[in-house]
Amino acid sequence: MGTFEGWPVGIDARPIDKADAGAWAELLAAKEKVDQEGENYDADDLVEELSDPKLDAEKDTIGLWADGTMVGYGAVRWRANVIDVDRVGTEGTVHPEWRGRGLGAALLPWIIRRAGEVHAERHPEVDGEVNTGAISTNLGAHDLLTSHGFEECRYFFHMQRTFDAPVPEVTVPEGLKVVAYDPAYDRRLMDAHNEAFMDHWGSTPKDQETWKVWFTGSRAFRGDVCRLVVDGDKIVAYALGYEYVADTEATGIREIYIGQVGTLRSHRGRGLARLALAELLTESQRTGYQRASLGVDADNPTGALGLYERLGFTQVSKTISYRLPLN
Structure with missing residues (x-):
């Protein structure tokens, strides 16, 4: 699966495999420096994620590459059990240096389309929805998501305490x-x-x-x-x-x-x-x-x-x- 249609010129799109874990970690490190979500990953973390039996990396992941550098990715994850709604979990990002070039606008429809396929394959008996998240300070992500029909539905606080007290x-x-x-x-x-x-x-x-x-x-x-x-x-x-x-x-x-x-x-x-x-x-x-x-x-x-x-x-x-x- 070496090519996907609809990507900007010069971008190669293909599924992520374990050999890509190092490049994926570098992409997430660059994202964290800008987005400040408090999440860091090394290659072993990402190999572990790709080992999830419920992730079909060939179908459910996509990496965007430019001159050998991973500049974006998307992933879709399904759940074995549902209660009321099939909330298909999704994630993705674009390298900060590559934002504003149309990669996010190309990546998000792929995520939505694959999430719809996963819902139809796994839990068509209930209503389905695409779920994703972004830190509240990432206004670019907010604008991209809402422009594609997403709406805010829940808020989560990240909290910390030291052991000084x-x-x-x-x-x-x-x-x-x-x-x-x-x-x-x-x-x-x-x-x-x-x-x-x-x-x-x-x-x-x-x-x-x-x-x-x-x-x-x-x-x-x-x-x-x-x-x-x-x-x-x-x-x-x-x-x-x-x-x-x-x-x-x-x-x-x-x-x-x-x-x-x-x-x-x-x-x-x-x-x-x-x-x-x-x-x-x-x-x-x-x-x-x-x-x-x-x-x-x-x-x-x-x-x-x-x-x-x-x-x-x-x-x-x-x-x-x-x-x-x-x-």
């Missing part, structure tokens, strides 16, 4: 205990996560394959700092942490990213998410992390934003989620 002490309720992650808990943890996030926008039940790739099987997962609250043999709350080596290399700060925090509905209102998170923060500080970060839905139904603020997190940026209905 002490982590609040939290008491473990009688009858419960806090434990570190152990692989023996893995299936129960996935089930707890699926139950806890049933009422969260955009969340869908994770199957074991997805769970292993993106959650506890990720190279960034740090089970030693993760904390689970258990009631007998049942996980009722949890906080999971990840460390991205590329972020540390780019910032010089060792950061624990809190990817998931959840509590079963049956145990909400007892401060268990706060307990799991405080225990994770305490262990992270003890083991040498300098900062913690997380992302939160501004309209999270469980009041997570207030919880994080009370634990010392402050907002550093906002990401906008955009949607385009698929007919």
Whole structure:
């Protein structure tokens, strides 16, 4: 698949493979310098992403090349399970030095078209939409997306806290205990996560394959700092942490990213998410992390934003989620 139609003169468009991971990482590093989204990737991160069994790189990715340099890319990702709407996740960017030359205007229709094909292939029984996101300060992305019919639909805050201030002490309720992650808990943890996030926008039940790739099987997962609250043999709350080596290399700060925090509905209102998170923060500080970060839905139904603020997190940026209905 060496050629695609409709690209500006001098641009070669082809699927991304693992041999392209280094060039892809260089493109994302250039993007981060300008867009300041707080996300850094190395080649190994991207090889891992291309290893996702639910990503058909030949069909679902495209790299744009000029004189041997990757100057843009797009990717489309499907989900095994849907609840109400098939929200097809998409991503893409154009190298800052190549913006304003029509690459984004050519790339976005490819993404929309492929997302529509994925929806028709995987979940035609429900309504579908293309989902993508961009940091709120990226006005160029906003203009491009809205000009193609996308609308803002959700807002997410990226929050951070250092360990200069002490982590609040939290008491473990009688009858419960806090434990570190152990692989023996893995299936129960996935089930707890699926139950806890049933009422969260955009969340869908994770199957074991997805769970292993993106959650506890990720190279960034740090089970030693993760904390689970258990009631007998049942996980009722949890906080999971990840460390991205590329972020540390780019910032010089060792950061624990809190990817998931959840509590079963049956145990909400007892401060268990706060307990799991405080225990994770305490262990992270003890083991040498300098900062913690997380992302939160501004309209999270469980009041997570207030919880994080009370634990010392402050907002550093906002990401906008955009949607385009698929007919």
